[in-house]
Amino acid sequence: MIGAHALASQKESSGIQMSGIKHFKAVDERLWRGSAPGEDGYRELAARGVKTVVDLRAEKLTAEQLAVPQKAGLKVVRMPIRDGQTPTNEQVAAFLNTVKTADGPVFVHCGAGVGRTGSITAAYAVRTGEATSMQAALNTLAVGPPSMEQVWYVLSSGKAEMTQPPAAVEAISRIFDAPRRIKASF
Numbered sequence: 378m379i380g381a382h383a384l385a386s387q388k389e390s391s392g393i394q395m396s397g398i399k400h401f402k403a404v405d406e407r408l409w410r411g412s413a414p415g416e417d418g419y420r421e422l423a424a425r426g427v428k429t430v431v432d433l434r435a436e437k438l439t440a441e442q443l444a445v446p447q448k449a450g451l452k453v454v455r456m457p458i459r460d461g462q463t464p465t466n467e468q469v470a471a472f473l474n475t476v477k478t479a480d481g482p483v484f485v486h487c488g489a490g491v492g493r494t495g496s497i498t499a500a501y502a503v504r505t506g507e508a509t510s511m512q513a514a515l516n517t518l519a520v521g522p523p524s525m526e527q528v529w530y531v532l533s534s535g536k537a538e539m540t541q542p543p544a545a546v547e548a549i550s551r552i553f554d555a556p557r558r559i560k561a562s563f
Contacts, residue, residue: 396421400490400520405507407476408483410498410520412490419449422484428452429479431472433487433494435459458493461554463530463541469500476501491521499531510534526550 395401397418401411413434414422422430430446435457446453454475456468464472476483487493495517502508508516514531517523523531529542529550542550 398422398486398490400494402520403482404498404502405505406482407479408485408498408501410485410490410494412494413486413488414446414484416445416448419446419451423449423451426481427484428481429454429475429483431456431475431483431485431497433458433464433485433497436488456497458487458497460488461492461524461526461551463496463527464493464500465541469497469504472497473501473504489521492523492527495520495523496527496530500534503534524550524554526554 393401393403395411395414395418397415398421399412401409403409409422409427413432419430428450429452431454432446433456443453454471456464456472458464458468472485485494485497499508499510499513499517502513502516503510510532513534514528517527517531526542526547527550529546533542541547
């Protein structure tokens, strides 16, 4: 995955810098993506017209952490996806509806703004006709190395209904991705 990430990351970046947000990128005029912001990042998003934030983190967050975007005046939509895994069809449908009905651009993030964020923004790009599954996979790999499970999900996203990876892909992905996931939990 790291080699594929290195090749894909040679694509040009969005050129936009956001305070305290890694991997920031505008997917299109309605959707922005990146890592979980801090207080400064949420305030900057609000100042740039974002009113809705979709938080994909499934990790246990404190009430204080959950309140930070609201302090900046942002509406928060929680769609928990476990680290290294992919969204369900129901989550993708809810996400598409959130972006469609939002007043202004939507910012979506997970922890690092790589795998879960890449999976759901790839599903968005394919479903809206903005990208093929191959283009979406390259865009996802350009941001960072997602799990094998997430790469499989994005590459198979050409179908009307996204499908979860087969059990064998999930098992192999979770074995190879385990060290990163364990490290992230500390």
